[in-house]
Each structure stands twice: as C-alpha cells, then as structure tokens.
Amino acid sequence: MPDKLNKTTVKLENITQLSKGAKKRVYHDACGMAHGLELLGDRWALFVVRELMLGPRRFGDLRADLPGISANVLTQRLSELEASGVVVRSKLPPPASVQVYGLTEWGYEAEPIVQELGRWAARSPAHDPTLPISGVSILLSFRTMIDRSRIGNLDLAIGFRFGEDEYNAHVDRGGIHVERGAAAGDIIFSGQPSALAAFVYSGASLxxxxxxxxxxxxxDPALAGRFAYLFVLPPKLDPHCIA
Incomplete structure (x- = not known):
C-alpha cells in the first residue's frame, strides 16, 4: 500500500511540475499567422483580448464574463499576454485605486481578427446563437455586422446596461461607435446581452x-426597430455543399 501511495504522489508531482514548466506552443514556422497563433492561439487567450476591446477591466469582471475559465488559467493568460506586449496592467486613480488590465495600442489592432473570425464562423450551420454572450461580445458584433448601406441619414444615440456594466453607442454614416460610460441616449437597452442578441439578430419581440x-x-420602440434593422448576419453555409 505505501508503495502504491508513493507512486501516486510522484505521478501527481510530475504532472504538477509539467504544468508549471509547460512551454507555450511553438510552430517553428516563419509565417506571421504561425506567430499570431503562438501569441493568441492558447485556450482563452483570444477571449481575454475580446473582453478588453472596449477598455480596461478588473480581473473579477473578466472572470464574470468568461464563466468557463478558472482563476488560475485567467491569471496565466493575462501574464502571457502581458509578457508578449498585448496586455498592460495599470491602476485606476482614487477613489477606485484598483488594478485593471487593458490592451496596448498593438493589442487593439487585433480587433479585425476577432471581427472576421466571428463573421466567418457565423456562417457555420453548427453555430448556435442562443448560447450565452457577454456584453462586450454583443457590442463588438454590432461593429462587425452593421450594414452601412442601411444607415442612410440615421443619427442615433444608444445606451446599454448589462448589470453594472454600461456603454454608449452612436450610429451615423460612419458606422457604429461604442465606448464605456453611463448609459444615455435616444433609446436605452437594459438587461441580458443574450436577450439583446435575440432582439437584434433573431427578431424576438421586445x-x-x-x-x-x-x-x-x-x-421609442420604432427607433429600436430601426437600430435592429442595421445588423445583418452573413448567410449560413448550405450543409449540402460541405464535402
């Protein structure tokens, strides 16, 4: 029995050391895409970048909007992204005086990656739009899916409240512009991001x-309807066309 326990202990220690000493995936390929995957290809890394696209956030806020990630993995990803120059840590001024994580200027340049990957994957017949979605994610989807040809002369201010998180958006001929801030505008949506997605993308009744x-x-519900009309998902791939 002692020998069996010793072997089990050694095995667990080896697994722990392997986890601690594990190196990031390296592809040994000069292609920029390969290095991009080395930077953002680890599990949850691109999700962390996505959640920081609308400004710096606290560790707890990131965990709340990424419910499938553990505290240890989030800590590891933030450390790796910080080491690679994608993420930067800072401290909010008083009275908040809390540590937040944000993207560097170079980190923000990854938004087209998030947008185009989302647009491409939305065409998959297997994509399930009814799954949970974060506030940042739904607002980024608006920046991705807006059809500028539908804007016309619309000039609209929209506020969003998702729990304690608040955002403002402005729609004009240039598209949709989103930033953090106390929700205000011609119309204000308050509630669950998934419900907002259902209204905009699936035509759910307000x-x-x-x-x-x-x-x-x-x-005005009519203004809300005009807002929802601006966003168009790409057509689904015909499953019969998949070889």
Whole structure:
C-alpha cells in the first residue's frame, strides 16, 4: 500500500511540475499567422483580448464574463499576454485605486481578427446563437455586422446596461461607435446581452423579452426597430455543399 501511495504522489508531482514548466506552443514556422497563433492561439487567450476591446477591466469582471475559465488559467493568460506586449496592467486613480488590465495600442489592432473570425464562423450551420454572450461580445458584433448601406441619414444615440456594466453607442454614416460610460441616449437597452442578441439578430419581440424581465427598452420602440434593422448576419453555409 505505501508503495502504491508513493507512486501516486510522484505521478501527481510530475504532472504538477509539467504544468508549471509547460512551454507555450511553438510552430517553428516563419509565417506571421504561425506567430499570431503562438501569441493568441492558447485556450482563452483570444477571449481575454475580446473582453478588453472596449477598455480596461478588473480581473473579477473578466472572470464574470468568461464563466468557463478558472482563476488560475485567467491569471496565466493575462501574464502571457502581458509578457508578449498585448496586455498592460495599470491602476485606476482614487477613489477606485484598483488594478485593471487593458490592451496596448498593438493589442487593439487585433480587433479585425476577432471581427472576421466571428463573421466567418457565423456562417457555420453548427453555430448556435442562443448560447450565452457577454456584453462586450454583443457590442463588438454590432461593429462587425452593421450594414452601412442601411444607415442612410440615421443619427442615433444608444445606451446599454448589462448589470453594472454600461456603454454608449452612436450610429451615423460612419458606422457604429461604442465606448464605456453611463448609459444615455435616444433609446436605452437594459438587461441580458443574450436577450439583446435575440432582439437584434433573431427578431424576438421586445414585449415578450420585457415580460420575461430579460430586456427593457427605455425609448421609442420604432427607433429600436430601426437600430435592429442595421445588423445583418452573413448567410449560413448550405450543409449540402460541405464535402
């Protein structure tokens, strides 16, 4: 029995040491795509970058919007992204005085990667738009999926409240511009990001969503309808065309 316990202990120690000493995946390929995957290809890395696209966030906020990630893995990814120059740590001024993580100027340049990967994958017949989605993710999807030909002369200010997180957006001929800040505007959506996605992308009824307590609109429903009309998902790939 002692020998068996000793072997088990040694095995667990070896696994622990392997995990601690594990090196990042290296492809030994000069292609920029290969190095890009070395920087952002580890599990959860691109999710962390996505969640920082609208500004710096606290560790706890990142964990809340990435419920599938453990604290240890999030810490590891943030450390790796910081070491590679994608993420930077800073401290908010008083009275907050808390540590936050944000993207560097170079880190923000990764937004087209997030956008185009999302646009490409949305065509998959297996993509399930009813799964949970974070506030940052739905707002980034608006920046990706907006059809500028539908804007016309629309000039609209929109506020969003997702729990304690608040954002403002402005739609004009240039597209949609989003930033953090106290929600205000011609219309304000308050509720769950997944419910907002259902309204914009699936045509769910605002009344039904309000009755469920999932999404509340403050403002003219007609303006909300004009806002939703701006966003078009790419056509699904015909599964019969997949070899």
């Amino acid at each position: 009344g039904a969503l309000a009755n469920e307590g999932a999404l509340i609109l403050d403002g």
